[in-house]
Amino acid sequence: MRDKINTDGKNTDGRQAVSEATPSYSWREALLIYTRKKALVLSLLGFSAGLPFLLVFSTLTAWLRDEGVERTAIGFFAWVGLTYSIKVFWAPVVDRLKLPLLQGLLGQRRSWIFLGQLGIASGLGLMSLMNPQQGLVNIALAALLVAFSSSTQDVALDAFRIESAPDEEQGALSASYIFGYRLALLVSGAGALYLADIHSWSLAYLGMAALVGACMLATLWADEPFHRTAEEQRRMDAEMVDQVMGRPMHLEERSLWQRQLLGAVICPFLEFLQRFGxxxxxxxxxxxxxxxxxxxxxxxxxxxxxxxxxxxxxxxxxxxxxxxxxxxxxxxxxxxxxxxxxxxxxxxxxxxxxxxxxxxxxxxxxxxxxxxxxxxxxxxxxxxxxxxxxxxxxxxxxxxxxxxxxxxxxxxxxxxxxxxxxxxxxxxxxxxxxxxxxxxxxxxxxxxxxxxxxxxxxxxxxxxxxxxxxxxxx
Known part of the structure; x- marks a missing residue:
């Protein structure tokens, strides 16, 4: 199998999690990584990841307080952010579920990123049409849509970044991602406040939704990373379960829900424990x-x-x-x-x-x-x-x-x-x-x-x- 797990914590494809073998890159080659398409794409997608964050946190609370919403009610909006801390619960779905239509057009990772961006843009657009004094619950639901879509985008985007380059290039890709993310925080923080001050909060949130729509173009421009076929993944899941249990479990003969539960939810944790002991x-x-x-x-x-x-x-x-x-x-x-x-x-x-x-x-x-x-x-x-x-x-x-x-x-x-x-x-x-x-x-x-x-x-x-x-x- 292509990525059979070895006892030394290394995958047979040469990908090494803890090893510190020094790559043979010159200073010039290391710097030029930021001019490659993958780094530029990660900057744009990092912007897409960072833009919604403040719009459901500090920028949103500023809007609510500016409209005279009570502090007690504003405090409850902090719970919207819990979606970012519990995204691990639906990450297996993002990892395995193939989206109809989008999967064939964009691939596994880009289809989920695109869907997340669509949800973010829709949620921000809805928020721009609302008045906090007249529909606070509706704004909360729209903010929840933005936060859930954003955290789902994060799951797919993290996987996309990791799968797009070898380990020695991950530092540069992370730097590109952080650049876009930090720039988005400036735009969604100071930029949104500026727009709200000179015009209105509705225009500010509508403008942020338009920027997310522009980020969707970056998803279309990006290249989908390599993935195993469904058959290769099933064989790997079966071997992983057999290794841990110490005997053949005949995973391929089990019901669909058992295969999905073991493969998408249990195997990721078993693999990590098996690889590092x-x-x-x-x-x-x-x-x-x-x-x-x-x-x-x-x-x-x-x-x-x-x-x-x-x-x-x-x-x-x-x-x-x-x-x-x-x-x-x-x-x-x-x-x-x-x-x-x-x-x-x-x-x-x-x-x-x-x-x-x-x-x-x-x-x-x-x-x-x-x-x-x-x-x-x-x-x-x-x-x-x-x-x-x-x-x-x-x-x-x-x-x-x-x-x-x-x-x-x-x-x-x-x-x-x-x-x-x-x-x-x-x-x-x-x-x-x-x-x-x-x-x-x-x-x-x-x-x-x-x-x-x-x-x-x-x-x-x-x-x-x-x-x-x-x-x-x-």
């Missing part, structure tokens, strides 16, 4: 802790800037301007580093930088915010924070991509992406209590400390990889 649990812990430091810190960032005495315009100018460009710079740099040095060394660099920049915020906490030097400090600290965040997030996305198996990409990556945010979101709920109890400086030191487990576990990954390479060479 007990080390799989180390990887899952690593995924859960890698983003603890930046997620925990992020909740208190804006309150911290305001409490230091910076004006909202200063925060917007410095945080948005420096934040955007430094994140993009960090992502682009990381994509090149991954192609030059493999995945693990940029991953270690990002982990160390994220933890270290939290200490810079602790230093900033002792400065006054009403003078030019302090504003310069704010620009320097935010620049360092976003540069490190761009490197860390790009390396991490590339590493998670390398952990997936090409037969179960969507389901496995949906599991990883859900796991990587849940612990951080839970701990961030205590951030305000820590600040009130100990102050900002102590809080940022604690946030930096939360990055230590990630650094240690990257070291473990590098040690294991080194042992595998030495064993292969001997």
């Amino acid at each position: 007990p080390f799989a649990f180390v990887l899952l812990v690593f995924i859960a802790v890698f983003r603890l430091s930046d997620i925990a810190m992020g909740v208190m960032a804006n309150p911290f800037y305001l409490d230091l005495g910076y004006s909202k315009s200063e925060i917007a100018s410095v945080a948005k301007l420096f934040g955007f460009f430094m994140t993009i710079a960090g992502s682009a740099l990381c994509g090149v580093l991954v192609m030059r040095f493999g995945l693990l060394r940029p991953l270690m660099l990002g982990a160390i930088m994220v933890a270290s920049t939290n200490l810079l915020f602790a230093v900033l906490a002792g400065l006054e915010g009403d003078s030019a030097p302090a504003l310069l400090w704010l620009a320097l600290v935010i620049s360092a924070d976003n540069l490190s965040g761009g490197i860390a997030s790009t390396a991490f996305l590339a590493y998670l991509s390398s952990l997936t198996h090409r037969s179960y990409t969507a389901t496995q990556y949906a599991l990883f992406s859900s796991l990587m945010t849940l612990p951080g979101k839970f701990l961030s709920g205590f951030s305000g209590w820590v600040v009130d109890s100990s102050g900002y400086a102590q809080f940022f030191v604690i946030a930096a400390g939360l990055g230590i487990p990630a650094i240690i576990l990257v070291g473990v990954l590098m040690h294991v990889d080194g042992k595998k390479r030495r064993a292969a060479e001997s």
Whole structure:
């Protein structure tokens, strides 16, 4: 079978999840990856993924409050965002179900991306026709359509990105995706507010729907990645079940619902455990802790800037301007580093930088915010924070991509992406209590400390990889 699972965690197609063999790319070749069609497509599709996010979160809450909706009702709209955290439950459907008509025209991944974009554009279009004072429930339902369609698009798009290139190019593709995503956040945040201010909220949301429609052209322009035939996939599912159970289970003789349940839902998790053995649990812990430091810190960032005495315009100018460009710079740099040095060394660099920049915020906490030097400090600290965040997030996305198996990409990556945010979101709920109890400086030191487990576990990954390479060479 083409991707038979080996005991060393490697697939026979040469795709290696933990190995750190250095690709033979020159600096010029690594940089030119951003000019290829696949990178340009990922930028456009990243824009499509990022655009709906704020339109069902902060931009939507601004609209509702501007229309006089009570804060209690606005708070309930946060539940719409749960769809992004539970997308793993319908990821197996996106992984396997073939959409009528669209499948034949676009292929498995692009058909689901296109359907998600269609749902997003329709939901935003409906929202543009509604008045919050007259139909709040209808706006909630339309927002839910946008969020569900967006999270479904994310599942298919993550699989598309992973399947479109080998592991050494995943850093560059992740950087391209992040560029489009971050640009979309600017458009759906500041851009939508600007349109609403000079015209109306209806025009703002209608304009965002039109942009999603334009992104659908990128889906049509993209090339569908390679997929196994249905027969090849059935044989792989049957072999996987037989390997785990230790005896022939005759999967092909079972009913359709049993084959679908085992193949689409159970096999992705069995394959991951089978490929890595007990080390799989180390990887899952690593995924859960890698983003603890930046997620925990992020909740208190804006309150911290305001409490230091910076004006909202200063925060917007410095945080948005420096934040955007430094994140993009960090992502682009990381994509090149991954192609030059493999995945693990940029991953270690990002982990160390994220933890270290939290200490810079602790230093900033002792400065006054009403003078030019302090504003310069704010620009320097935010620049360092976003540069490190761009490197860390790009390396991490590339590493998670390398952990997936090409037969179960969507389901496995949906599991990883859900796991990587849940612990951080839970701990961030205590951030305000820590600040009130100990102050900002102590809080940022604690946030930096939360990055230590990630650094240690990257070291473990590098040690294991080194042992595998030495064993292969001997």
